[in-house]
Amino acid sequence: MARLGALICSLRVVVVVVALLPSLLATVAVAHNDTGVHKNYLIIVRKPYEYDQNVYKTVSSWHASLLASVCDTAKEELAADPGAETRLIYSYRNVVNGFCARVTKEEVFEMARKDWFVKAIPEKTYRLMTTHTPEMIGLTGPAFHGGVWNTSNMGEGMIIGVLDDGIAAGHPSFDAGGMGPPPAKWKGRCDFNSSVCNNKLIGARSFYESARWKWRGIDDPVLPVNETAHGTHTSSTAAGNFVPGANAMGNGIGTAAGMAPRAHLAFYQVCFEDKGCDRDDILAAIDDAVDEGVDVLSISLGDDEAGEFSADPVALGGYTAIMKGVFVSTSAGNNGPSASTVSNEAPWLLTVAASTTDRRFVATVKLGNGIEIDGEALYQPPNFPSTQWALVRDTIGDGTCSDERLLKKEHVAGKLVVCEQGGNLTSLEKGSFLHQAGAAGMVLIGPKFMGSVVQPKPHILPVAQIAYPSGEKLKNYMKSTMSPTAALIYKGTVFGTPMTPAVAPFSSRGPSKQNQGILKPDITGPGVNIIAAVHGPEGLATPPNPLAAMFDIMSGTSMSAPHLSGIAALIRKAHPMWSPAAIKSAMMTSTDTMDRRQKPITDQDGNEATMFALGAGVINPTKAMNPGLVYDLSAADYVPFMCALGYSDHEVSSIIHPAPSVSCKQLPAVDMKDLNYPSITVFLDREPYAVSVSRAVTNVGSGKAVYVASVEMPETVSVTVTPGTLKFKKVNQVKKFKVTIRATNGRLKESVAEGQLKWVSPDNVVRSPILVSSQKFFEDDTTSDHARR
Template identity: 40%
Template structure:
């Protein structure tokens, strides 16, 4: 079965989707209005100022005159095709040269005939993809003199931009105790006003003109919950006593608790966003002086094609990266299938999701003494002692779609009263489920996760009713016990929040896997971070999934939750090394990642395939912020190398112009082309044919001790030869660069898995690059 068909069971709303919202509709076909981004030739060095531009930036008369500096001919040509000027939604002056407008196909065809017309970005759909995780990742209270928080001042002075569903400005996670004023480079503003904006929440604007189809100026209040949650995860303040009805209680904070937040509401209350809005939000972040940009968003699965030059996030992130912004994006929740990635772009930090070592534990004990560890995010406090009758309602088999709805809806009290039921986890509304169970007199429920790809850490649903979630394998054993016993019984033992769960972290089953489709020569995702059952802030009006009580914190799961972890960690690195490029910060995160769990074993896959997680799932491994602050060496990439990469992929000059505009156009005939495998990336992907030889080149920059010696060690599967030259890298100065080569050859029968690693070792540092091998027949 395709896992994505059951994503509603996994808090599918926790991975935000950028969605094309088509606006008003006249008729079908060519008369339908859609939001297009129209590219203008760089020789037309003008933009059309919109009401949104002027409102957001309070533009002066002189600046307005400059924005309106458009030839009369250009104005007349445009007005001939688009008589209603209000349909021009945005102008872009930094991420691209052009504007967004609601157009019919016929109008677009007419515009394409104009001399200034340089192309279009078609409408694209996208979707929206804690108390313990700082400590789990090794971040300690600031009193620890050796801790990352102490050495980076908790990210003070760094500005993190979040493009999402908005924020709850008066939530305790966004108080500004002990925070300084924003840095002088900050040029944005906050639409909540002085009563709610502060030194934590320094920026907040609404960028929903394309999504909502209206030009209104409201504050970006979060009516969904997702934006508030991810904002608290990346830079939330310390909040004592955070938890959900007694579960996971502790002091909550973000990864960079003293960083500033700039919020760009480009996604509506339903979690949908338009590419034009998101692209404009990226441009605002560029203008405002943001350091790190966090997007828990991804392309909607129904989009046609995967052309990188039509991806609004890829285009906007390219210009952001060239302007020194670190862009962190969610990999997607379409796992455990391979080739399901989103945001798998080389200049983006692509983030997958892992589990933590925390579990809200409930032990299920059968009448024969067998015990199973289960999960209950909402723990029952007054569970009666003793055994209770155990039954099911006609389960025949556990695979696929069979009998998923047998415990759905109202139940016959005569059959179920006083019993513990074994039921499939069917996705019914938890509030209604609890009401139905309680009305029928059910004592409790054991929910088995009906797919082998589902793990206990993949589900973040709470029931205001005694329950336990168990794995499919354990559910099978419980079913066999019921069927073989005349008087089957069971009971629960609620143990509360348990830490140090063995074999943590593991790769979350829902986390999307590579290989990348547009960039198969680059290993993606780059990194994984905590994304399962993450506790974060939610709006006070947020209705929980149990008994409709108002909450301040709640659990969510998804790569949406992992992304802000990495955004906050990137902010800490940026604070420690303000002159580092986005590529250097990404390299520091990747080359210091951990590949073993808390048992010392390779990180395992939480999906249906047991054993170590594939590189296409975990990338470089689990983020380790303590080591990432001091990586020793980095693999840096300059902007012209990304252009060489795009030219090497065969993009036309017109397609390249989308990325470089409004800068002067680039001719690929004059650019040094770079293949994907040869990009100076922190990981290595190499494709081999029998008896073929491939030479990979990498350059490292010394950011550690000036006089350092690194020894290269490489491990590859049997049947593959790999030789590194030179094997000793001798550095005499900080920021010195040394280039090395790795010669790969397929020499014989190959052992699996097709993975390896290159490690550069000094007395102090371990710089690790994962190696992904692809064998071509």
């Protein structure tokens, strides 16, 4: 493979290289220190250092020559590390100016003396963005109205690239029925045979060259087969074909479809079960995806502590992607509700939080005193009797039913057992033990941090899963009587929950650590109890029907990100000339901030959700197709922004590769607040406690339009928009305006104030969140570990 250079560090091979390339002779060095531990490093090469294309036919051969200049040729200990002879793992063309190689620390020190060297970044593992515990799985997102699919032709001809852990290629969600051939621009390949690949799944590859050095047992070659349900689930959410009769354990029966059911799928396996996702494999996959012709990248992985953008593969690869017109949707992370836990923070990425949906699988616990407590159950046994069973708790242990000695027949047979989530057993394992011991059923109480959110699983015995507040009521009832009883009443699938959508408790919150002047997450999409394709559901051994064995519910920002990926493909199809930033703006400025009660969207505890949880709001695909105005940005517009963050010239040049290198001193300073972003974040942390923000909007609606500014803010903040009216004469016309934000009475009293700027016309409302803080969220606003120069 031309892109992958394999350099054999042995004396014989290096002699051959020198014979072919005499000009290298003076540069070859012998480190004499190759007995150390070999590890994978991402090696960043200095720009504008370029290779002589008359000498090196490919970038891989050039990178191989650089590695040869420090690779020890005399003391390779193949007995200690047989794989050490293959050193160059990936040679990157697009995502970064550099390569991934397997070297020792001593060889890194030797590299540091070379004029082409910038830095070496040690190997790092990323992880898929499912929820923390096995209990967190879920149901579908909102249905699309015919208007959106008609306008976009269901994403026909678009190519969505998914980076994940594998795919069940033969699943009916990836059937080619109704699909045309991929567009002529597609240059990728499918490593499955021709009977598996088709006009729906047009690409399937595995990237493991870096991972296999750390994780023994990864076969060579690797096919991108499904490792867990994750990759199949996310792929079908973004672009799954129509599957009539889909259901989750007999519930939610209907026709399954992804957000863009006529879009093509290109799958890139970069993660492996119980191992994670290797940074350098992620970079390699994005490197190829942007070359192969994808329109959208869906990336449901990340790192809780990804750090600076110049070392983060999603940020690095994402920048190259948007530079080439590829939209990138990423998951916000699953470390909520704690503050400052958001992942994938780069402003050129769409960072997606997760919300609940309005569908529940209702299971009611009817207490002996007549009180009914609603919970959920994914598997609902048909004709289950409404018998009042004796109700017992794990009072000897910690309440979690994790001690197998307490789950014996003499304790639980013929009874409903109340267990709390947690402990050293999963909820499925608890249910299995109780089933074996003859329990009539289980009532499972969710953890406190989940609030009112319940995520059911297909247990092997009758179960009702209830929220923590309901669990407190249940336990109080049990204390009030000597003989507590309860019945389980199954009510099936119920729609129309009033307090939805609500922000999921696990969904990571802002503020962003890497760029605190940019509101992250950007937007929220369905991510709780999402029904989508799997290779086989967890839990119940025998699903109630054949299709129930092919679909399951999962939860996480991993599930919300592909919703937005599919919607981005629909928008891209309807508006092929829009930039990734324009698509992002269309989504963010048309969101919903009210739930079905027409009250502000809440969090899991029923409190009004903050912008750090919700971003701009919950996606509204119908409005996003016709936003009226967009806040547009080119890839180059992010460069002075990165300089203002404190990145060095080398770091910025590495991020924007393959664009020409830059000098930050020669660029106009662009503060975070002035990046032409669809949201506004300012700090009133010093006198005179007033800040002005610059923005520009592009008319993408009707040729002539007039928009009037409308501001909603707390009384403690005053906002002036100049000019207050924008008049457009034609499509694509750009108008600039200034927003001045000041504390009404001196210093801002509250720590954070939230509001919004709306540009209103007869046809559109273009809404931008405004977040005002009385102080910086973090003391040090410099991201880079190098001094800017």
